[in-house]
Amino acid sequence: MAEAATAAATPLIHGLPDEVVLWEILVRLDPKSLLRCRAVRRSWRRATSARGFLLAHHHHDILAFDHRAAANAQLHRVARLDRHLYVDASCDGLLVLSTYYKGMHGSHISICNPTTRELASVVGPPWDFSTLGIYPHRPTSEYRLLLHQGSRKDLPKDQIGCFVLPLGPDQSPRYIGWPETKAELLDEPVHVHDGLHWYPDPGYHRSGSRKRESKPIIVFDTIAESFRQMHSPIVPTQAYIFEKDGMLGIYCHDDDKNTVGIWVLQNYESEVWDLKYQIRLPVEEIRGRVEDYVDYDFRDINLWDVNDVSGDGGMLLLVNFGWSVFHIDTDGKLIDSFNFDLQRLCVYQCQLKQSLVQHTFFPALKGYVVNASLFI
Incomplete structure (x- = not known):
């Protein structure tokens, strides 16, 4: 005693x-x-x-990589999430979080600003929404969510598809339909020229298709709040869209993930694409830095930094492999590598721009709190 x-x-x-x-x-x-x-x-x-x-230690972290400070770049914590929380979308320093696996009934969606440490609830049960994106609606100066509601037996057909939800008090989702292609818009969209852009889910692993083809880019006009299509270059079916400084691009890799091709949309209105880079990844050098892995199989390849794509500037690739992230330039040179406490990393297709803007919609939302437990 x-x-x-x-x-x-x-x-x-x-x-x-x-x-x-x-x-x-x-x-x-x-x-x-x-x-x-x-x-x-x-x-x-x-x-x-x-x-x-x-239980608290079992939470997972949101890590940010500051690609603007390449000389001293590091991974650092932005927030610590409950193991049931996931990052769905980002815009102007805001992160959209969900407490569901996509498609499950009764989803709960929240929004936060890690810089101002604000958190609030947006929608929850009985709605069954997943988040496709967040965007500023210029005509009203509102921030709005683009949501999707999947098929359910208890829902009529005119309620299955996409909805728009303004962030503010007493708002309800407004049905706007679904793009003609019926594409699966699973990845984080790219926001340029007042539009959210997706390169459709290729279904590469489901179909086994390896042919080169051109798929239309799906565009959601954030002013008219309607869908349209854009031309894309002829690329392998496993391709991904990106943006930097208002310019649209697509990057893809070969079957062995040894070479990355980068296309840039030189003129948005005429939809003219240019193959800007073909980068041979430093496979053997990366293998030499990862002692715990025998087989070479990159988990994710992500394009982050574009420096003057119209001139002689380069691009910087982040390659996620096991517990490490590798920083590679357009000459295929390994610049640096990073890990975070030897924990396995899962890359989100989100960009986080720190913002101290005090949005008026936050206090009007349910469950609004500052310095919530998820912030560190």
Whole structure:
């Protein structure tokens, strides 16, 4: 009894409150470091074995890579999410979060600004929406969500498709239909020229197709709030769309993921595309930096930085492989590599631009809070 009382009265670290040690220090450790710290003291082992602590530690982090500071670029935490929360979309420093696997009934959608540390609920049950994108609607100066509602037996056909939801008090989703192609718009859209742009899900692994073809780009006009199509270059079916400085591009890789081709839309109105780069990835050098992997199979290839695509500037690729992210230039040179506490990384197709803008819609939304637990 006396020993237990003494242990309870002894602080985890002298000079610091236990709440700070637990929830500001230990909970941020990666699993390997946490296991090591448990061997330091019995009080540390007891505190980090509690169910509440383990649930909090099981959360996952949103990491940001600042591609503007290539010389000192690092991955850093932006927010710590519950294991059931996912990033759906981004725009002007705002992140749209969901607590569902796409397609499940009863989704809950929230919006946050990690810079101002604001969080609020947008929609939830009984709606069954997934988020396709977020955009500023210039005619009204409102931020709006583009939502999709899937097929359900209890819904009429005119309620299956896309909806627009302005962010503000007492707003309801407004039905706008569905693009003619019936394409699966699963990836994060690219926002340029007052439009959200998707390169349709190729279904590469489902169909096994490896032929080169041109698929129309799906465009959602954020002013008229209607869908249309654009031409795209003839590329392999596994291709992805990107944007930098208001210019649209598409990047793709060969079957072995050894070479990346980058197309740039030189003129938006005439829809003329140019094959700007073909980059041979430094496969052997990357293999040499990843000792725990024998087979070479990149998980994700993502284009991030475009410097003057109309001149002699280059582009910087981020390649996600296992626990590491590799930074590669247009000559195929490996610039740097990054990892985060040796944790496996899952790349979101989102760009986060830090913003201190105080949006008026936030306090009007349900559950509005500042300094919510997901912020660090």
